[in-house]
Amino acid sequence: MQYKHQYIDGTGADLPVGKVVCVGRNYADHAAELNNPVPTTPMLFMKPAPALVPLDEPFEVPMDYGTVHFETEMAVLIGQRLKNANKHEIEDAIVGVGVALDLTLRDLQTKLKERGHPWEKAKAFDGSCPVSAFVEPEAAGDLQDQQIRLTVNGEVRQNGNSSHMLNKVYPLIAYMSHYFTLEPGDVVLTGTPAGVGSVVPGDKLRVELSELISVETQAV
Ligand code: ZN
Numbered sequence: 001m002q003y004k005h006q007y008i009d010g011t012g013a014d015l016p017v018g019k020v021v022c023v024g025r026n027y028a029d030h031a032a033e034l035n036n037p038v039p040t041t042p043m044l045f046m047k048p049a050p051a052l053v054p055l056d057e058p059f060e061v062p063m064d065y066g067t068v069h070f071e072t073e074m075a076v077l078i079g080q081r082l083k084n085a086n087k088h089e090i091e092d093a094i095v096g097v098g099v100a101l102d103l104t105l106r107d108l109q110t111k112l113k114e115r116g117h118p119w120e121k122a123k124a125f126d127g128s129c130p131v132s133a134f135v136e137p138e139a140a141g142d143l144q145d146q147q148i149r150l151t152v153n154g155e156v157r158q159n160g161n162s163s164h165m166l167n168k169v170y171p172l173i174a175y176m177s178h179y180f181t182l183e184p185g186d187v188v189l190t191g192t193p194a195g196v197g198s199v200v201p202g203d204k205l206r207v208e209l210s211e212l213i214s215v216e217t218q219a220v
Helices: 028-033 087-093 106-114 169-179
Strands: 020-024 043-047 052-054 068-070 072-078 094-101 129-131 147-152 155-161 187-189 204-209 213-218
Touching: 020 169, 043 169, 072 147, 072 169, 087 094, 087 169, 094 204, 094 213, 129 187, 169 187
Parallel strands: 020 187, 052 129
Antiparallel strands: 020 043, 072 094, 072 187, 094 129, 147 155, 147 204, 204 213
């Protein structure tokens, strides 16, 4: 099914589907689990619009390129253009808060990194960003106190709090907007806490953001 931004009450967000701007290693415990140093400035990458698929429908896991990892992340929906944005502009521009999977072809990414090649094939492939419906930011409350939880086949695999982000949401989006103009309908992913691991077809997942969002879905 064609992806469209939606709110959890079922109303459409009336925004185009844009790009996804992401940050790597935004939680120290996740950087450590992959033996990566914590970067001194935010490490940015992007996924194009065809990466977005609805999280509440079965999502495809490509099995032709080695291990596929889940990374569970708080997602922010952008409603206004942001370029060199300040805190006030960012606050005004956030129109939704959701939760997403940053699917990663981990074996391919490792090979690409070893060769000094870009990551796109491992991170930005079609369907690489299943995302939930959004809640209004007013309903979400403090973005730096959100619990990000993933349960796979009944076992809690990720359970981190956004208070542990190295780059908090507003400074992160400000930094992103220096390099990439954020446009209405773009999504920002804010990084994954520790616990990333492989996902295979047949896995049943529950993806949660605090008490706000709980999505049951399946890898196919
Ligand atoms: Zn990620």
